[in-house]
Amino acid sequence: MHISEGVLNGPVLVAGASIALAGTVVGLKKLELDNIPQAGMLAAAFFVASLIHVPVGPASVHLILNGIVGLLLGWAAFPAILTALLLQAMMFQYGGITTLGVNTVIMALPAVICYYLFKPFIHKTHRSAMIGAFACGAGSVLLGAILVAAALMFTEKNFLEVAGLVVIAHIPVMIIEGVITAFCVAFLKKVKPEIFM
Amino acid sequence: MNQDSFAEGHSVIHRIDPRLRLVGAVALAVVVAVSYDFTTLITALALSLLLALMAQLDLRTVIRRLLAPILFLLLLWAVLPWSFKGESFLTWGLITLTRPGITLCAQISLKTIALMVTFMALLATMTVDTLGHALNRLRFPDKLVVMLLITFRYLFVIEQEYRRLLRAMKIRNFQPKTNLHSYRTYAYLIGILFVRASERARRVHGAMICRGFSGKFFSLREFSPHPWNGAFCFFITFSLILLIILEWVV
Incomplete structure (x- = not known):
């Protein structure tokens, strides 16, 4: 996105x-x-x-996964997403210099917001963790689409x-991201619960 | 990840100090991004093509890399000319194309292509590790530079891990479809990628500690002086002044 x-x-x-800079400074400080x-990594x-x-x-969408990055990294999602975008720009020229800040905010701000909103659910029962993770995955894409708009x-x-059009086009992506984030969180909770520090 | 990148090459641009290229690219991008005058934008496009020529970029790769932004531009051309409010330019039955809509589409298209080609010529012509060292010399925080370099270093390792897992899934006859089973499988694939990344990070961190990592990043890269550096500085400064005069003075 x-x-x-x-x-x-x-x-x-x-x-x-400016928002990306502020977020990255906080993220690096907390990291x-x-x-x-x-x-x-x-x-x-x-x-x-x-x-x-x-x-x-018949079509396919590519995953964004900023929700799960938020759950795993918290504020460090800002420098992590900035880094990933910089690499995408350098390697495939997806995005560029002037939009680097805006694009970082579009993905990292929802990640941090969803981290605060849904992180508490992750450590609860299986059911509420799945629901929280779905909301986190879908919500971070929705917020991202709203920021683009x-x-x-x-x-x-x-x-x-x-x-x-941008917001409407992201509705199927939202649902898929929600489902995938929910299963992914359930998987991580079983396999490596300490990853959600 | 297709690796036919612009980073390897022996052109004039490839030899210029990466720090100068980085600063020059950012300065040019900022000026072009806020310009709207057609003379300025066409000059910027011409300058970007000149830089691409100097960097000896492969034309076919350039066009392939431009496809994604061009698709977005086509979407704009499909929507903006009739949805924009303003003086009409052409009327076709119920559809009215407006002059400001078309103008804006043309401005955005020129800008996008000029910015992308400048990026390819000046920045994509260096490897990410060179960029990391250049950022370090420009006093970017150590944490950010180390993170960038670790991410770049392990990107390919994790990508291979992903390809391996995908192959194993295919051998077990996994066929992606629009159903819950496929989504769950992808979710587990992503989950295991994160788990393995995290485990690997732990080992890498241990190895870094053994080698005395204390958070300070020591860059051993030397950016040797090159006679073209001065000429490049002059060229970028001249271009910037030209663009600024065209946009805001004339």
């Missing part, structure tokens, strides 16, 4: 870059030295997992139709 270069106007780009390899796993395409009827609307009021 990202906005390509050249679409947004100056103020929106500056706002995005202890001993956890840097952990965060870097999870950023790599996030990058690889986002290459997975899952089928939806907001970035477009703040750039130009006439982007209404395009912004609407």
Whole structure:
């Protein structure tokens, strides 16, 4: 989920870059030295997992997984997602320099919000952990889509139709992300519960 | 991950100090991103193509990399001209195409392509580890640089892990379909990727501690001076001044 270069106007780009900078500073501050390899490795796993395409009827969508990154990393989701986006830009030119900030915010801010909202559910019973994880996966995509729409609307009021299309296009992705996050959290709770520190 | 990248090469651009390229690319991108004048944008596009020529980028790869943004631009061209409110340009029965809608689409298209090609010419022509060392010299925080380099180093390891798991799934006749079973299988695949990443991080961290890692990043990369560095600085400064004059003065 990202906005390509050249679409947004100056103020929106500056706002995005400032929020991303603030989030990254907080994330790096909270990230202890001993956890840097952990965060870097999870950023790599996030990058690889986002290459997975899952089928939806005749088409396929690629996963975003910012919800689960939020659950695993908390505030460190900001530097982790920034790193992953920088790598995507360098290796495949998905995104670029000026939109790096906005795109980081689009994925990392929902991750941090969902971390605070749904993290408490993860340590409860199997049932509420699954429900919380579904809400986390779906919610982080929804929030991301809303942020994309907001970035477009703040750039130009006439982007209404395009912004609407973006949100609608993300509805199937939301459901799939929710389902996958729920199963993934159930799996991690069984296999390696200490990963949710 | 297809690896036909621009990072390897022997062009003029490849030899220029990565720090200069990084700063130059950011400065050019910022100016182009806030410009709307057509003369400025066409000049920016011409400059980006000139840089791409100097970097000897493979034309087919450039076009392939531009496909995704072009698809988005096509979506804009499909929606904006009729949904934008303003003076009409062309009327076709019920559909009215407006002049400001078309203008905005053209501005965005020019900007997107100029920005992407500049990025490819100046930044994609260095490897990620070079970028890491350049960021370190430009005083970016050690934590961020170390994280970037660890992520880049293990990206390919984790990708191979993923390919291996996928092959094992295929051998067991996994066929992705739109059903809960497929989604659960993918969820477990992602789960195990995270578990293995976390385990590997623990081992890597142990190894780093054994080698005396204390959080300080020592970059041993040397960026040797090159006679073209000065010329490059001059070229970028000249381009920036030209773009700024075209956009805000003329």
